[in-house]
Amino acid sequence: MIKQVLKQVFKKPFTNKFPVKYAPKNVSALLQKVERGEAQINPPVPIPDQFRGRIVYEEEKCIGCKMCIKVCPAKVIEFREEEKKIRMYVARCIFCSQCVDVCPVNCLHISDTYLLAHTDRLDPETLIVE
Numbered sequence: 001m002i003k004q005v006l007k008q009v010f011k012k013p014f015t016n017k018f019p020v021k022y023a024p025k026n027v028s029a030l031l032q033k034v035e036r037g038e039a040q041i042n043p044p045v046p047i048p049d050q051f052r053g054r055i056v057y058e059e060e061k062c063i064g065c066k067m068c069i070k071v072c073p074a075k076v077i078e079f080r081e082e083e084k085k086i087r088m089y090v091a092r093c094i095f096c097s098q099c100v101d102v103c104p105v106n107c108l109h110i111s112d113t114y115l116l117a118h119t120d121r122l123d124p125e126t127l128i129v130e
Helices: 002-009 027-036 067-071 098-102
Strands: 055-057 077-080 085-089 108-110
Touching: 055 085, 067 077, 067 098, 098 108
Parallel strands: none
Antiparallel strands: 055 108, 077 085
């Protein structure tokens, strides 16, 4: 067991150093440096094919059939009667893409966006309302 531990101590880690090479002491200061161009964020690992990221909703294509609401296991989607359109709460989404598969007019799509964390569940970044 000691041999295995010593082997791992001297090996390089397999993790991707994202978003920066070293963990910053102050994240807001790092973000300000990035905005000024003084620091650079490392790109994350490449997104694989068939990746299921944030759902994109094209409101003008939507016919209000409610099929996406029926198949959503996480109850992410709600119907807005006054506009005959949907509202999606991304914070609840489990990214199963069943809504995308069932949509008859293809108004729902999957994007490659995956950095979705936020402190406000009603923030425009975590709420899809067009």
